[in-house]
Ligand code: SF4
Ligand code: SF4
């Protein structure tokens with residue numbers, strides 16, 4: 585199994601099951617809740633999306649099903665900034681309700697369903713129309729992920745939108761040595777978010793998974809921390 589898949593699986597296993605919930609009936613309240621994702625973004629940009637996030641991993645797995653691909657236009661990416669502005673910032677400020685958190689399919693899968701499976705602590709009875717709305721959104725999203733590469737990450741996720749902005753300023757950088765490139769297209773074909781690293785190595789869409797670097801037969805794709813690499817310092 586490949587290195588990234590192993591790390592994604594390990595992080596999904598480490599981040600999700602808070603086993604004491606089943607006898608304590610309280611959600612995890614430890615220090616890990618307050619780890620600063622913003623600080624991580626400064627260091628490595630959107631790399632947590634490529635290596636750590638369980639919901640990204642799940643979408644990667646679903647896309648491996650042998651189905652025809654529905655390619656997504658790049659401009660749909662603007663929707664994740666709209667989600668950030670409306671569902672995360674504006675609507676909660678106006679209504680006092682954290683709408684994105686309540687509807688987020690990743691939260692439904694990794695938190696809501698688990699709570700549902702372990703009553704009576706569940707805050708949302710399965711008869712609630714809101715529960716079925718959340719479940720419907722989750723199922724639709726997972727179905728979409730079987731035919732498109734990481735649709736939630738590319739179109740809807742506000743955390744991905746924030747982390748992506750750090751790609752231009754993070755200490756970890758990527759670059760392409762144009763003189764080594766033979767235009768074979770291998771980097772584009774393996775990209776889990778369907779972008780071409782040669783167009784913009786600091787693109788906010790890039791999840792820093794390094795699949796393109798691994799796939800390049802010419803070693804033309806590079807990456808590293810600014811202070812450790814000549815290319816990074818020059819960039
Ligand atoms: S964009 Fe969101 S769901 Fe996708 S990998 Fe990043 S944090 Fe996870
Ligand atoms: S451009 Fe490369 S590092 Fe970025 S998401 Fe695509 S394959 Fe991964």
Ligand code: SF4
Nearest residue numbers: 765766768769771800
């Ligand atoms: S895989 Fe390497 S050689 Fe092929 S197009 Fe991409 S950067 Fe160029």
